[in-house]
Amino acid sequence: MEDKPPIVATEPPEKKYAEQRRSRRAKITRPVRVRPSEPKDDHFDDIPTSVNASKEGIYFLTRNSKYYAGMRVFVTFPFTSAHDPMSCEYVARVVRVENLPNSNKFGVAVELLGTMNMKNSGPPGPR
Template sequence: MGYPPERRRRARLKLRQVVRVRPSDAHLNFDEILPTLNTTRESVYFASKNGTYVEGLRVFITFPYSDSPGSLNRESLGRVVRIDDLGQGRRGIAIEILMPLYVGGKETHR
């Protein structure tokens, strides 16, 4: 029995990094800082118990994220593209990074 063809354009890295995720919709209210399970340059995958995530949800994502003094955290716009049931109330959240956020022709750094 064969395996389905690989759809990813780049290999996933299993190196854990920290990501900050918050909704772009002002009516939703969450702010999570979580370790990734795997990453590419265009996407991140992490586990969360937050039930707010749905496919298509747009989020602001800071990746990689650091709370160290002087860190240059770059926030981007992302979209939830897949949600997996990981058991025990945990869900795997796959987010495609759409674009960095720019203000006045300059990329913003927070």
């Protein structure tokens, strides 16, 4: 009779998530103004700070718990004042909301869908 090696249970390999970003992120901490764009959502005017940004999206930290995946928002980035003519406002969609451990903050990722400027209605970045 042959001795067979013992069967050892192992953990399944950790899943590697494919990178979904089309452009590189830059670590940039700037004020961001975020407001709901849909009348069905309770109004708020949040001014969190960005953690990083790319041509297609922004990730920021906030204490506001009203964000949810799929929510449509207006995003002004970078935000200096409501009346700054150089500010650019985007229409965006919340793609991820993370409840950060050991913190009363949330990490929110938004995808920039287009600008509010009628001449340039596509996503930001070179054409």
